[in-house]
Amino acid sequence: MSSRQALASWKKLQQLAKDKKSQHMNTLFAQDSERFNKFSIELPNMLLDYSKNLIDSETMTALLALAEETKVCDWRAKMFAGEKINQTEDRAVLHTALRRPHDKPLIVDGENVTDQVQKQLGEMEVFVNKVRQGRWLGYSGKRITDIVNIGVGGSNLGPQMVTEALKQYSDGSVNVHYVSNVDGAQIVEVLRPLEPEKVLFIVSSKTFTTKETMTNARTAINWLTSASFDENSVAKHFVAVTANKENAMSFGIEEKNIFDMWDWVGGRFSLWSAIGLAIALDLGFDKFKELLSGAYDMDQHFINAPLKDNFPAILALISVWNTTFLGSQSQAILPYDQTLHMLTAYLQQAEMESNGKSVTWDGDEVDYATVPSIWGELGINGQHAFYQYLHQSNNVVPADFIGSVKSVTPVKGHHETLMSNFFAQTQALMTGVNEEQVRADLKAKGRTQDYIDKVAPHKVHKGNRPTNTILLKCINPRNLGSLIAAYEHKIFVQGIILQICSFDQWGVELGKGLAAEIQDELETNNISEQHDCSTASLLKFYQSAK
Numbered sequence: 001m002s003s004r005q006a007l008a009s010w011k012k013l014q015q016l017a018k019d020k021k022s023q024h025m026n027t028l029f030a031q032d033s034e035r036f037n038k039f040s041i042e043l044p045n046m047l048l049d050y051s052k053n054l055i056d057s058e059t060m061t062a063l064l065a066l067a068e069e070t071k072v073c074d075w076r077a078k079m080f081a082g083e084k085i086n087q088t089e090d091r092a093v094l095h096t097a098l099r100r101p102h103d104k105p106l107i108v109d110g111e112n113v114t115d116q117v118q119k120q121l122g123e124m125e126v127f128v129n130k131v132r133q134g135r136w137l138g139y140s141g142k143r144i145t146d147i148v149n150i151g152v153g154g155s156n157l158g159p160q161m162v163t164e165a166l167k168q169y170s171d172g173s174v175n176v177h178y179v180s181n182v183d184g185a186q187i188v189e190v191l192r193p194l195e196p197e198k199v200l201f202i203v204s205s206k207t208f209t210t211k212e213t214m215t216n217a218r219t220a221i222n223w224l225t226s227a228s229f230d231e232n233s234v235a236k237h238f239v240a241v242t243a244n245k246e247n248a249m250s251f252g253i254e255e256k257n258i259f260d261m262w263d264w265v266g267g268r269f270s271l272w273s274a275i276g277l278a279i280a281l282d283l284g285f286d287k288f289k290e291l292l293s294g295a296y297d298m299d300q301h302f303i304n305a306p307l308k309d310n311f312p313a314i315l316a317l318i319s320v321w322n323t324t325f326l327g328s329q330s331q332a333i334l335p336y337d338q339t340l341h342m343l344t345a346y347l348q349q350a351e352m353e354s355n356g357k358s359v360t361w362d363g364d365e366v367d368y369a370t371v372p373s374i375w376g377e378l379g380i381n382g383q384h385a386f387y388q389y390l391h392q393s394n395n396v397v398p399a400d401f402i403g404s405v406k407s408v409t410p411v412k413g414h415h416e417t418l419m420s421n422f423f424a425q426t427q428a429l430m431t432g433v434n435e436e437q438v439r440a441d442l443k444a445k446g447r448t449q450d451y452i453d454k455v456a457p458h459k460v461h462k463g464n465r466p467t468n469t470i471l472l473k474c475i476n477p478r479n480l481g482s483l484i485a486a487y488e489h490k491i492f493v494q495g496i497i498l499q500i501c502s503f504d505q506w507g508v509e510l511g512k513g514l515a516a517e518i519q520d521e522l523e524t525n526n527i528s529e530q531h532d533c534s535t536a537s538l539l540k541f542y543q544s545a546k
């Protein structure tokens with residue numbers, strides 16, 4: 001038995017889960033009119049209602065005891081202090097240092113990390129202002145109008161998600177584009193309308209070895225140099241963000257155009273670093289700093305609020321409850337604000353690359369469910385696509401509903417329509433409608449008995465489907481920063497409770513290695529006999545059908 005299963009709180013939660021599976025949230029609400037007050041957290045800029053989960057005070061006490069027994073607070077202190085909690089890579093985990101104000105020193109290994117971060121922020125600000133104010137000129141002396149960020153995974157999803165979310169805050173000084181896919185269709189489409197003399201590329205790659213990014217960057221260099229006769233055009237049109245300066249330089253990017261990344265920033269937590277340059281170029285540096293401040297606000301809340309009132313910790317505990325103890329295998333992220341249309345994709349990487357693992361810190365197999373698979377879509381679009389499944393399938397999918405009180409693009413009648421759906425869906429998922437009610441409704445509508453007998457079972461919604469509601473006061477840089485940081489800390493707490501190494505990603509390596517070998521085989525038309533017969537036949541079919 002793994003050590004987690006031996007904990008008193010774990011055993012208690014297993015027992016409670018057995019009891020809870022036979023209960024309905026409707027009963028819990030009927031028994032306790034204080035449920036919302038007990039199971040919600042209000043912060044200055046957002047609200048979390050987690051009352052629509054299959055919990056009661058006893059469950060929450062046991063979950064909080066689990067957080068105590070697994071020493072979440074001690075690990076939190078270690079992370080913020082820069083201890084090497086990324087055990088398999090022997091690194092600190094300090095994305096929180098990236099949003100620390102200048103007057104809050106953080107000494108790690110004798111160095112003031114805050115000073116290093118502030119120095120880089122200063123360099124970023126100079127660069128951003130130069131580009132936005134038209135003082136960074138392309139090879140023909142023209143100002144830069146378009147930025148193309150080339151990167152994938154954490155070097156793409158965070159910046160692109162934030163750029164999309166805060167579009168309304170951009171003053172249009174530059175247009176920002178993203179290329180992540182190595183499918184040439186994307187880069188060709190992005191570059192087609194652009195003029196090489198006015199484009200600045202940011203090659204974002206922590207390792208500067210990612211094949212997809214290198215291939216796209218090479219294509220971008222060729223596109224630029226075939227348009228320009230200036231041998232210095234790469235220096236005027238390419239910057240890089242990386243922890244691997246040597247590779248960036250041997251790729252042809254000038255040292256002065258390289259922004260550093262520290263090894264203590266994980267790719268999926270890196271939008272606060274120079275990886276966020278495209279955000280800052282789009283919004284201006286003041287708004288980028290507001291994003292950082294919002295994340296810092298959430299860091300402070302996470303550090304200081306008791307766990308029972310702690311937004312990220314509660315999100316994590318509810319997820320552990322629903323997955324590990326109640327057995328849900330997936331979780332939906334359902335933003336109801338168009339601006340957040342990339343949030344689900346972003347959180348897929350953040351949570352699944354962090355905690356989608358099956359051995360503990362000690363390398364033992366975990367014998368409990370860890371994190372769910374994350375999926376979803378803008379809520380309104382989902383309603384007309386997959387909500388049928390959420391309401392009536394046999395699989396219970398807990399969901400986070402994320403909305404905003406104010407619209408950044410108010411259009412008469414739209415926001416109330418949107419938000420009435422937002423509120424109605426969590427209510428419907430919880431309350432459901434039983435067969436008796438269905439039959440009574442059909443009867444009241446004058447339906448025949450035959451029709452009622454035929455249709456009634458299909459109209460039953462069992463309800464009892466868990467949801468969290470996160471309601472921001474509005475989507476702005478500060479609030480978005482807080483929201484993202486809340487999920488980062490949720491993921492951290494989940495990892496601690498489940499004994500997962502949240503900050504490595506060994507599971508992506510095998511496929512990368514095989515892809516490199518297969519690419520060689522395809523390029524030399526020499527398919528190895530060592531493949532299994534499925535892969536070998538697919539490769540041969542591909543080669544012969546070309």
Ligand SMILES: O=P(O)(O)OC[C@H]1O[C@](O)(CO)[C@@H](O)[C@@H]1O
Nearest residue numbers: 153154155205206207210267508
């Ligand atoms: O920034 P890099 O080094 O190009 O990596 C991009 C992404 O690839 C991954 O390593 C996964 O392959 C992610 O963890 C990372 O965010």
